[in-house]
Amino acid sequence: MCLVTTIGIIGCGWLGLPLAKALIKEEFTVYGSTTSDSTYTTLTESNIHPCKLLIDDKHRITCSDPDIFSSDIIIITLPFKRSFSEPQDYVLQLKALLSTIEERNRCHSVLFTSSTSIYPLNNGIVTEDTPIEPKNPRQQALLDVEQYLLSLSSIDTCILRCGGMYGNDRHIGNFLSGKKVKGNGQEPVNLIHLYDLIGIITLIVKRPIKNSIYNLVSTDHPSKSDLYHFHCIKNGISPPTFTDTSCASFKIVSNHKILQSYSYSLKYPTPLAVYS
Numbered sequence: 001m002c003l004v005t006t007i008g009i010i011g012c013g014w015l016g017l018p019l020a021k022a023l024i025k026e027e028f029t030v031y032g033s034t035t036s037d038s039t040y041t042t043l044t045e046s047n048i049h050p051c052k053l054l055i056d057d058k059h060r061i062t063c064s065d066p067d068i069f070s071s072d073i074i075i076i077t078l079p080f081k082r083s084f085s086e087p088q089d090y091v092l093q094l095k096a097l098l099s100t101i102e103e104r105n106r107c108h109s110v111l112f113t114s115s116t117s118i119y120p121l122n123n124g125i126v127t128e129d130t131p132i133e134p135k136n137p138r139q140q141a142l143l144d145v146e147q148y149l150l151s152l153s154s155i156d157t158c159i160l161r162c163g164g165m166y167g168n169d170r171h172i173g174n175f176l177s178g179k180k181v182k183g184n185g186q187e188p189v190n191l192i193h194l195y196d197l198i199g200i201i202t203l204i205v206k207r208p209i210k211n212s213i214y215n216l217v218s219t220d221h222p223s224k225s226d227l228y229h230f231h232c233i234k235n236g237i238s239p240p241t242f243t244d245t246s247c248a249s250f251k252i253v254s255n256h257k258i259l260q261s262y263s264y265s266l267k268y269p270t271p272l273a274v275y276s
Contacts, residue, residue, distance in 0.1 A: 004109075005029055007205060008071030010053065010097065012039055015113065015165065015197060016077040020048045022198045023205070031068035059089075059096040069104035073205050075111040080138065087141035094145045098152065108155045109209040111201065116163045116190050116215060118142045121249035128161070128213045128257055146213070156209045160201070163217035163253060167194030172271060173231035176224075176240040183248030185225025185240075190217045190253040193268035193275060203262045214258040220270035221252050230272055 007023055009016045012032040017039065020032045024047055032043045033053035043050035051065035063069070076097070080090050101110065118139055119126040134140035149157040166172050172191075200216060222230075225242060232239035258264065268275055 004072040004205060006031065006071040006073075008068040008074045009033065009077060010068070010074060011077040011079070012043060012048070013077065013079070014168070014170070015194065016075070017042065017046075018168065018194065019075070019077070019198050019201060021046055022202060024048060026202060026206075028205075031065070031071055033063070033068060055093050055096060057089075059092045061096055061100055063100075066104065069101050073109045073111065073209065074101055075113075075201070075205075077113045080115065080142065087137040088144075090141050091144045091148070095148060098149065098155070102152065102154055109158075110149065110155050111158045111160060111204065111209070112145070112149055114142055114146055114159050114161045116161050116217060116251075116253045118146070118161060119251050119253065121251050123250060125252045125254055127254045128215060150211055157211050158204055158209050159213045160204075161213065161215045161253075162197065163190040163192045163215075165194060165197065166191055166271065167268075167275060170194075171231070171235065172227065173235040173237055176228055177232055178238040179240045180243050181224070181240045183224070183242055183244050184246060185228075185242035186223045186247045187250035188221035188252050189224055189227055189271065190221060190251070191271040192216050192218055193266075193271070196264075196266050196268055199267070200258060200262065200264055203264060207262075214261070215253050215255050216258060217253045217255045218269055218271055219255060219259075219266060220272065222270065222272040227272055234274065 006029045008031040009020050010033050012020055012034045020030045023030050031049040033051050034040050040050045051063055051068050054062045118132055132143050134143055146159050229239045
């Protein structure tokens with residue numbers, strides 16, 4: 001087991017950048033990748049070792065500072081872009097990235113931010129042990145990436161299935177304000193605040209990483225109707241209109257495993273509250 005002193009974050013976007021800043025405060029040496037000139041400058045100003053990392057349409061990688069791949073732990077926060085013409089493009093990009101990590105990484109530890117959208121709408125509770133039977137190409141792509149990561153004998157992987165993310169400049173009231181939404185609004189939500197995402201990941205990197213999967217969501221799951229009405233009224237904007245009388249299919253994602261494993265206390269256990 002390596003002593004963890006360096007962390008590489010592939011994708012310093014909405015989650016990756018504040019995570020990198022938080023890890024700097026924990027006295028880790030942090031490398032961060034971006035495709036943006038402005039973010040590159042921000043990384044430099046934040047004492048994060050910056051690199052430009054590009055993956056072209058043939059899944060070839062160009063990186064201005066390959067030392068990022070030699071970090072003790074690598075955190076992959078690359079989002080599943082809706083602009084992908086084929087969802088499998090995401091799988092091929094991640095496989096190319098992981099091949100490079102395998103070649104250079106010394107301690108072979110990876111955190112990957114997946115999504116709770118991988119779970120079926122079973123109208124009940126889902127846990128990390130719930131069988132995944134993909135119903136659409138996006139679910140299939142996420143499952144393919146997760147299974148590929150867990151199959152790599154040279155890499156210990158922690159997969160984080162994150163709920164819908166809010167906080168910072170993502171205001172819940174703005175998500176659906178004034179829109180017409182299918183369903184009667186009684187289906188529960190599965191969200192997680194940025195503060196708790198960063199808090200949990202910071203705990204994880206301080207312990208040895210073994211192949212594992214965790215759900216990252218709030219403990220409470222208010223209905224869409226209650227949630228958006230609360231935040232829209234607080235922000236003085238129009239709540240959404242729910243168009244049907246019947247409840248849409250749903251799932252309730254359990255966070256019991258992560259809270260128990262790391263003795264973590266959520267700052268925002270419910271999204272039905274005022275937050276910063």
